[in-house]
Amino acid sequence: xxxxxxxxxxxxxxxxxxxxxxxxxxxxxxxxxxxxxxxxxxxxxxxxxxxxxxxxxxxxxxxxxxxxxxxxxxxxxxxxxxxxxxxxxxxxxxxxxxxxxxxxxxxxxxxxxxx
Amino acid sequence: xxxxxxxxxxxxxxxxxxxxxxxxxxxxxxxxxxxxxxxxxxxxxxxxxxxxxxxxxxxxxxxxxxxxxxxxxxxxxxxxxxxxxxxxxxxxxxxxxxxxxxxxxxxxxxxxxxxx
Numbered sequence: 001x002x003x004x005x006x007x008x009x010x011x012x013x014x015x016x017x018x019x020x021x022x023x024x025x026x027x028x029x030x031x032x033x034x035x036x037x038x039x040x041x042x043x044x045x046x047x048x049x050x051x052x053x054x055x056x057x058x059x060x061x062x063x064x065x066x067x068x069x070x071x072x073x074x075x076x077x078x079x080x081x082x083x084x085x086x087x088x089x090x091x092x093x094x095x096x097x098x099x100x101x102x103x104x105x106x107x108x109x110x111x112x113x114x115x
Numbered sequence: 116x117x118x119x120x121x122x123x124x125x126x127x128x129x130x131x132x133x134x135x136x137x138x139x140x141x142x143x144x145x146x147x148x149x150x151x152x153x154x155x156x157x158x159x160x161x162x163x164x165x166x167x168x169x170x171x172x173x174x175x176x177x178x179x180x181x182x183x184x185x186x187x188x189x190x191x192x193x194x195x196x197x198x199x200x201x202x203x204x205x206x207x208x209x210x211x212x213x214x215x216x217x218x219x220x221x222x223x224x225x226x227x228x229x230x231x
Contacts, residue, residue, distance in 0.1 A: 033218050033219075035219065035220075037222070042224070043153075043206055043208070043224065043225040043227070044222065044223075044224045044225060045159075045208060045210070045222035045225075046222075047117075047219055047220075047221060047222070050218075050219055091158065091159070095218055095220075101147070101212060101218055101220075102149065102161055102164060103149070103159075103161070103210075103220055105158045105159050106158065107157075107158050108158055
């Protein structure tokens with residue numbers, strides 16, 4: 001069975017600093033996708049970044065990058081130059097072919113950016 | 116691109132009534148849509164997978180007769196909560212699978228259901 005673990009319930013960071021949100025995963029499927037979503041207080045799930053299990057390079061999308069360490073089964077999200085608007089819940093998720101593309105979510109990390 | 120809408124955004128109903136929630140992919144065709152439920156301060160829990168033109172696949176523990184799902188077209192899936200009770204009060208959110216190589220799911224804005 002697939003499992004996603006986010007060990008940081010809450011993170012507090014000063015504005016303009018970089019922040020790393022941890023995510024580890026477990027799966028026996030050799031092909032899988034890793035995702036990060038942001039959920040502000042409005043409730044909408046906003047797609048941030050994707051990493052495929054066979055991708056050689058770490059994914060990047062603007063200020064977001066995914067630190068993919070396959071051997072350690074980790075997929076940490078790095079946000080550079082944090083902004084007040086980055087305050088939200090962040091969810092790491094995984095999909096596998098074996099799981100019929102269904103997303104398995106971690107418990108989330110609440111990120112608070114302080115001015 | 117990849118916009119998913121959901122309607123209504125919030126609804127309050129009396130116990131025993133039924134509520135229909137619509138999920139639409141606005142700028143792409145979605146052969147597969149997913150319905151999730153989220154309790155306060157918790158993660159998303161997958162309820163069912165909705166495939167266009169076929170019956171939905173429900174996750175273990177989800178009552179299919181209570182949560183009716185219809186995926187009538189490539190851009191529309193509906194979730195009907197039948198005979199709603201206060202314990203059904205929750206945040207319901209849908210996603211649409213874009214079918215791209217990245218297998219990304221795009222989410223609707225969610226529907227907050229309160230059953231009195």
